[in-house]
Amino acid sequence: MTDTTENEQEDWPDVHRPHDKLFKLTFREKERLADFMKHHLPTEVIGLMDLDSLRIEPETFLDEKFSENYSDIIAQVNLSGKPAFVYFLFEHKSAPDELAVWQILQYMVQQWKKDLDEKKDFTPVIPVLFYHGERPWEYRRFPELFKDIPKILLEYIPDFRYIPHDISPEAKTEIQGGIIIRIVQLLMRAAAGKGREDEILKALELMRLLADLDNGERWLEILFRYILATTNIRLEKLTAKLREARLAKGEEFIMSTMQKLIDKGFEKGIEQGIEKGIEQGIEKGIEQGIEKGIEQGIEQGIEKGAKQTKLETAASMLARNYPLEEVIAITGLSRDELLEAGFVIRPRW
Secondary structure, eight states: OOOOOGGGGSOOOOTTSHHHHHHHHHHSSHHHHHHHHHHHSOHHHHTTEEEEEEEEOSOOOOOGGGTTTEEEEEEEEEETTEEEEEEEEEEOSSSOOTTHHHHHHHHHHHHHHHHHHTTOOOOOEEEEEEEOOSSOOOOOOGGGGSOSOOGGGGGGSOOOOOEEEEOSTTOOOOOOSSHHHHHHHHHHHHHHTTSOHHHHHHHHHHHGGGGGSTTHHHHHHHHHHHHHHHSSOOHHHHHHHHHHHTOSSSHHHHHHHHHHHHHHTHHHHHHHHHHHHHHHHHHHHHHHHHHHHHHHHHHHHHHHHHHHHHHHHHHHHHHTTOOHHHHHHHHOOOHHHHHHTTOOOOOOO
């Protein structure tokens, strides 16, 4: 059995984005993505697709403000003989974000603008939202983002459906697909549930089957690193859980991979990474605070300079005996502001 992708050769990332990295390692590979679609997209939609034509696009369409908590994958596929896109938006926030539907709409509009620029017919887009937060996903459509407006106006707001794939701890979604796809989803569910041991044990039971894959050891290391980066379970406890599971097959394979991680000092690397991340977070916060302070200082300086110019204009006008009403009208200063600035306002005879 072979299950490989060149993306798997990348180094494991900073521990602060493990969900994003695992999502991309798993699904930016044609066979695995096709397998996921076959098991989790509506059968009436899959029945129209030629999955052999599936092609994963290199671009990402994420807005910068969404890139911290979202990842996306775009796949092109023939649908009833014509090209279509499947847009996978992966949300790894702890709670549902109602703006996810806005990000989906942004991608759809950008794709259709590209079609126009290239003088093509509009391409259908099938949006899929992959979610693994702590709380179950709350399905919202785009018009629901508009608050407290008359119901009749909702008819004039764009509306569309998307396919939710919710693997949060309390969701009823059945996890299906190939070995790696099932393990990844179980571990993401465990991470959202603060390290639910039952999900981890299910994943361990499946992990023994990785011994049959050509790149099984590589994937086993990726998955163990993800567990250590996203749960409070340490290698020693993971080893104990593995022995409790009493796997009939593959235990030696799994244990040897775990020992390699221990030898590499990976767990200590996780701790150091977290410390470094905290330092970087503080540093970034300071930088943002300085930037905000500079912005506010500039704004205040501009306001102060503008007012000073008005006061100088008022002084010149009053020295030439302009009527008070004209001074106020031209400078925009009030009578009280002029008095507070020390001007002596004499009545006109």
